[in-house]
Amino acid sequence: MKGEGGYARVASAAEVPEGGALAVEAGGIAVALFKVGGRIYAIEDRCAHQFAPLSRGRLCGAIVECALHGWRFHVRTGRPPAGEFPRVRAFPVRVEGGAVYVAIGGSSSIDSIK
Numbered sequence: 001m002k003g004e005g006g007y008a009r010v011a012s013a014a015e016v017p018e019g020g021a022l023a024v025e026a027g028g029i030a031v032a033l034f035k036v037g038g039r040i041y042a043i044e045d046r047c048a049h050q051f052a053p054l055s056r057g058r059l060c061g062a063i064v065e066c067a068l069h070g071w072r073f074h075v076r077t078g079r080p081p082a083g084e085f086p087r088v089r090a091f092p093v094r095v096e097g098g099a100v101y102v103a104i105g106g107s108s109s110i111d112s113i114k
């Protein structure tokens, strides 16, 4: 369900483990939520290589490494650390009242974040 500003509630914040991931869906898109340093980030749960779910990857700091062939993506931006691969989409996240909201239509607003 879409809320204010195109944000959709996808989970409770407590469901996302610190240093781990939770696979959810928003607007028909598979989304991987990651919690790093108490903050929650959202990227498309579909590796840019052969589409494995990144929520099953290994999280090292703010970088997730795909479980299949090791491509790596920053969970905040969806970009590979050294620009060596195509990126995955990253989505704005809001946490309010213990709930996590993701804006699927808002990925372009964080394109400039490194």
Ligand code: FES
Residues within 6 Å of the ligand: 047, 048, 049, 050, 051, 052, 066, 067, 068, 069, 070, 071
């Ligand atoms: S499917 Fe992710 S690195 Fe190959």
